[in-house]
Amino acid sequence: MDKKRKKNFATFMFPSLLVLVIVLAIPMVYSLVVSFFDTSLKHRGLGNFTGLQNYIAALTDKYFMSSAATTFVFTIGVVMLEFLLGLGIALLLNTNVRGKNIYFSIIIIPMMITPVAVGLTWRLLLHSELGIVNYVLDLIGLTGKAWLADSKLALGTVMFIDVWQNVSYMVLVLQAGLVSLPMEPYEAAKVDGSSALQSFRYLTIPMMAPAFMTVLLMRAISALKTYDLIYVLTKGGPGISTEVISYHIYQEAFRDLELGSASAMSYLLVLVIIPIAVCFVKISKQKN
Amino acid sequence: MRRKRMPEIIFIHIGLILTSLFFLFPLLWILRTSLISKAEAYQIPPNWGAALTLENYATVLRENNFLKCFFNSFGVSVIVTVVAVLVGALGAYWMARFAVKKDFVKICVLLIQMIPPVVLVIPFSMIISRLKLNDSWTALVATYLSFTLPYVLWMLVGFFEGIPKDLDEAATIDGCTNMQTYTKIVLPLVMPGIMATAVYSFIVSWNEFMYALNLTGLRARTIPVAIANMDTSQGVAIAELSASVIIGIIPIIVLSLFIKKYLVTGMTAGSVK
Numbered sequence A: 001m002d003k004k005r006k007k008n009f010a011t012f013m014f015p016s017l018l019v020l021v022i023v024l025a026i027p028m029v030y031s032l033v034v035s036f037f038d039t040s041l042k043h044r045g046l047g048n049f050t051g052l053q054n055y056i057a058a059l060t061d062k063y064f065m066s067s068a069a070t071t072f073v074f075t076i077g078v079v080m081l082e083f084l085l086g087l088g089i090a091l092l093l094n095t096n097v098r099g100k101n102i103y104f105s106i107i108i109i110p111m112m113i114t115p116v117a118v119g120l121t122w123r124l125l126l127h128s129e130l131g132i133v134n135y136v137l138d139l140i141g142l143t144g145k146a147w148l149a150d151s152k153l154a155l156g157t158v159m160f161i162d163v164w165q166n167v168s169y170m171v172l173v174l175q176a177g178l179v180s181l182p183m184e185p186y187e188a189a190k191v192d193g194s195s196a197l198q199s200f201r202y203l204t205i206p207m208m209a210p211a212f213m214t215v216l217l218m219r220a221i222s223a224l225k226t227y228d229l230i231y232v233l234t235k236g237g238p239g240i241s242t243e244v245i246s247y248h249i250y251q252e253a254f255r256d257l258e259l260g261s262a263s264a265m266s267y268l269l270v271l272v273i274i275p276i277a278v279c280f281v282k283i284s285k286q287k288n
Numbered sequence B: 001m002r003r004k005r006m007p008e009i010i011f012i013h014i015g016l017i018l019t020s021l022f023f024l025f026p027l028l029w030i031l032r033t034s035l036i037s038k039a040e041a042y043q044i045p046p047n048w049g050a051a052l053t054l055e056n057y058a059t060v061l062r063e064n065n066f067l068k069c070f071f072n073s074f075g076v077s078v079i080v081t082v083v084a085v086l087v088g089a090l091g092a093y094w095m096a097r098f099a100v101k102k103d104f105v106k107i108c109v110l111l112i113q114m115i116p117p118v119v120l121v122i123p124f125s126m127i128i129s130r131l132k133l134n135d136s137w138t139a140l141v142a143t144y145l146s147f148t149l150p151y152v153l154w155m156l157v158g159f160f161e162g163i164p165k166d167l168d169e170a171a172t173i174d175g176c177t178n179m180q181t182y183t184k185i186v187l188p189l190v191m192p193g194i195m196a197t198a199v200y201s202f203i204v205s206w207n208e209f210m211y212a213l214n215l216t217g218l219r220a221r222t223i224p225v226a227i228a229n230m231d232t233s234q235g236v237a238i239a240e241l242s243a244s245v246i247i248g249i250i251p252i253i254v255l256s257l258f259i260k261k262y263l264v265t266g267m268t269a270g271s272v273k
Helices: A002-034 A053-060 A062-093 A100-107 A115-126 A132-139 A154-179 A184-191 A196-224 A228-233 A245-254 A259-287 B006-034 B055-062 B066-097 B102-112 B117-130 B137-161 B165-173 B178-207 B210-215 B223-233 B238-258 B260-268
Strands: none
Touching: A002 A259, A002 B066, A002 B117, A002 B137, A002 B178, A053 A062, A053 A259, A062 A100, A062 A154, A062 A196, A062 A245, A062 B006, A100 A154, A100 B006, A115 A132, A115 A154, A115 A228, A115 B006, A115 B223, A115 B238, A154 A196, A154 A228, A154 B006, A184 A196, A196 A259, A228 A245, A228 B223, A245 A259, A245 B117, A259 B102, A259 B117, B006 B238, B055 B066, B055 B238, B066 B102, B066 B137, B066 B178, B066 B223, B066 B238, B102 B137, B117 B137, B117 B210, B137 B178, B137 B210, B165 B178, B178 B238, B178 B260, B210 B223, B223 B238, B238 B260
């Protein structure tokens, strides 16, 4: 039996495991090692062992901490907005109206296309002189703004664009959750004379609560990784007003060439993600 | 489903139409900009009667090596997808049928999907340049497997679990080896799932940006990097930029419509049961 099990593992799982070790495990370990050295592209080799120096430096670096704060605001903001908007759209879609399929096909488009294209599309639309958005605002008597060039507005604008792209994900997942809810409690509630709003409050929300939590955590993890949109829209600017953590780390590694310090920063990001992932696993286990 | 009254239905339709316009308008505007002449693309207020032309597409494809980037994106995404699906289908079958601690293995596959790309791009760049693989398809294929293979494993486990185990057992009793059961009985049944997974893997590879930005130069540059690069190299060449955006997203929009109904499985990562 044991021999057979080993054989099964070797034929079926070994190829995947081998690939994962080469493209994931080895790079992760390599990067962990580098994070304890003053490795830099400015000199050859690994450099000197510096222990926790890179980690301490990162945690006391005001630019790194400011990018962490920006990422925090960005993540909380987009996840909440996407959740509320996504839930609203999912509720609209979870009715037996005609043409649902067409609406659905349109709504999932933004999520599928590359963030680079999304970023450039919105940059053209929001261009302060040549963009259609400011033109339309002008027509209805409002003053257009320099949406991406004004340090007070840039983060909000980037968040809006992220919501435009990723609300589809929430719609997709929440709608799938709503469809799978049992009908009986709703019918019983209707017989008892409760309103749609009451059904939503006392049936939908409690039954969907675990799905709500998991989708919020999943999106939070992916929002923490945001890089592409920032690169295309603002390059972290104006100033450092939209410099999220992934962008900061990338710059540390490939503009400032400090690979050791950037690796340490990237492991700090992993440390932030771990507790969220643990929550996620706990909730999924409870559900089963 | 509850039966709705007329005003309610109208309200729902208005809501959905406004939502659809919100998502569609930016893309339609870019499509329009890509189809009018360079000079007219700059005009504000817009000239609503502008003549349509394909000249921007011709310019983009002629200059900037755009065709080559398209070919790179296509080639790399196809190779990554083939490798990930061939290897991943075997692994997913093992996870669904033979894994002893199945939940634990599944959670591991889920967790590796959470690793931020910025964590991996640093060691990737160091290892790839040490191996002298910079600016090659090999570098892209290897690094793209780091996110496509976990996706593929995750999606396919779900599809394999949907096939009743009795089938495997019946085949074993009839004298099939595990490999024969897999190739002759189970694989044909999950083909639709495999196709959907392959398309999804192609899409995420096509869209990838950070690794391509870091690891490629002129030779292996992909479409997202080419589009982002156009923007910096030519100031605001609105019309051409729009054309390049459209070229970059059309294949993806078409493909995503094919796998629409499978998307939930791939995206929800077990959050709805």
